[in-house]
Amino acid sequence: MSSQAWINLAYLGAAMLFIVAFKLLSSPRTAVRGTFLGAAGMAIAIIAACFEAPIVQSVAARGAWPLLMLGAAALLGGGIGATMALRYPMTGMPQMVALLNGFGGAASVLVAGAELASTCNLAFCDSDPRATTAAASLLPWTQFSIATALTGLIGAVTFWGSLVAFGKLEELPQFKKAWTDPRRHWINIGLVVLTLLLVWGVCTNPDRTIIFWLLVIVGSALGVTLTLPIGGTDMPVVICLLNSYSGLAAAAAGFVIDNSVLVIAGSLVGASGLILTAIMCQAMNRSLLGVLFGGLGTTAVVSGEDVYAGKVKSAGAEEIAMVLEGADKVVIVPGYGLAVAQAQHAVRELADALEERGTSVAYAIHPVAGRMPGHMNVLLAEADVPYEKLREMDDINPEFAETDVAIVIGANDVVNPAARTDPSSPIAGMPILDVDKARTVVVVKRSLSPGFAGIPNPLFAADNTLMYFADGKKAILDLVAALK
Amino acid sequence: MPLPVLLAEAVATEDPAARFIRLLTVFLLAMWVGFEVITKVPQRLHTPLTSGSNAISGITAVGALVVAGALSTASSTLLGLAAVVLAMINVAGGFVVTYRMLEMFNPKKK
Secondary structure, three states: OOHHHHHHHHHHHHHHHHHHHHHHOOOOOOHHHHHHHHHHHHHHHHHHHOOOHHHHHHHHHHOOHHHHHHHHHHHHHHHHHHHHHHHOOHHHHHHHHHHHHHHHHHHHHHHHHHHHHHHHHHHOOOOOOOHHHHHHHOOOOOHHHHHHHHHHHHHHHHHHHHHHHHHHHOOOHHHOOOOOOOOHHHHHHHHHHHHHHHHHHHHHOOOOHHHHHHHHHHHHHHHHHHHOOOOHHHHHHHHHHHHHHHHHHHHHHHHHHOOHHHHHHHHHHHHHHHHHHHHHHHHOOOOHHHHHHOOOOOOOOOOOHHHHOOOOOEOOHHHHHHHHHOOOEEEEEEOHHHHHHOOHHHHHHHHHHHHHOOOEEEEEEOOOOOOOOOHHHHHHHHOOOOHHHEEEHHHHHHHHHHOOEEEEEOOOHHHOOHHHHOOOOOOOOOOOOOHHHOOEEEEEEOOOOOOOOOOOOHHHHOOOEEEEEOOHHHHHHHHHHHHO | OOHHHHHHHHHHHOOHHHHHHHHHHHHHHHHHHHHHHHOOOOHHHHHHHHHHHHHHHHHHHHHHHHHHHOOOOHHHHHHHHHHHHHHHHHHHHHHHHHHHHHHHHOHHHO
């Protein structure tokens, strides 16, 4: 067997490990093993790459220093990545993932750019036996030229889109307001047309590297202008989509360098991102096109006064503690607001206090609670909430009818019964948690201000609802004190 | 015959269209496997899934190493090295963060 065959075999092993890793992620018990297998696959692929013919030839010609140089670069990157990953707080996971994603996209662009530079150089070097192959791949409309163009485009959009997403999630002041200029659609259309022209340019003239870099620049601009208008609540969708893009960029880079492990790993990630994007869109009752091009989405101003007039009952910590004392079954519904207030540890204390009294406590997690898919689960797990208590929407919805008290903290639209009852509501049909069916609903909220959908919530005026107007974290801590 | 010549001939003799279809087959099948496996991941593990798949998208490090190690031209080597650094940040950061998150889900530790 030739050395190339051994290398390909190693790549195949790595690809299988990636698939098994994803498979093991389907249960919390096996997921850690899955991560290790994934990392092992990555290590195998990277070591195999060091035995590829181009590297072996450089080592034969110039000694060990090319390998040392590669090792230094890899260690530098690995060190930076690991340090970032160890330092970032769990609330900042969405930003961290966005940033890492962006680096992956940028790396794919650079691989395509480097391969293009080296192929162009080879093609003009008559003495090199590889010159014919290089020249052949530089002909118009080859796999090489098309894949190079796509890698440049997708990778650039991923990198800049991810940087903007990072800025928004990190709440940098420059990104506070979503970009809602109505002319943005024209700018985007213009950029898309320009992009298509440049893709065509790279495909027909791959030997002109300048066209490739122009494409990367225009793709970068497109990444920025497509992500800037997207509002805070739609961020989970954007993160999934960018995740998918980074995979597709890697797969496209695999087509450039004719490497199947890049294609396999890239398409696995692409598929995972697409599935999550679809799940997120469904959970928010929005179409993908609506998220991408709708800007802030529905801004219908419905007055809350008719809905709330005179019907809202508010209560303090003492009163709510008394209600809780008589409860056998309590369900806590944490939302985006809890993540922002970082009240997850306080909530855990409340649950402990209730459980000490013999009350059963569960958590109902809506698919879009938090700032990225599954984020709320991670935040509560960090606060030592056992994962058996974190219940998914479809699983817990039938149980609200026999729940004594549902405590809603920092969630609004995802518990709005109008989604079920009012067909004319902007959120009609959106899957919600049926907290209104519980005997008593306690809503912890600062004011009656509407949620992201901009509509009033009839739940707040319901007969069985008590509003507890306070800051999330302080409110919960007061409640714990009152219970004790 | 020296190795490079043999390799060049092996690559040159494969019909480019056939090679493209071979990779396209791999791409579509892997995409299919991805859909099948990932739809079974429960919602509570979606964040580790995102960060774990993110780490795997750093596979582009393989391409980066090969193109940088070829020392073909100064520009391709520099671009390749930059790609190695970025891709390795993605790989290491992604796996470490996924591990950190999953450890919190692990009841044995507590």
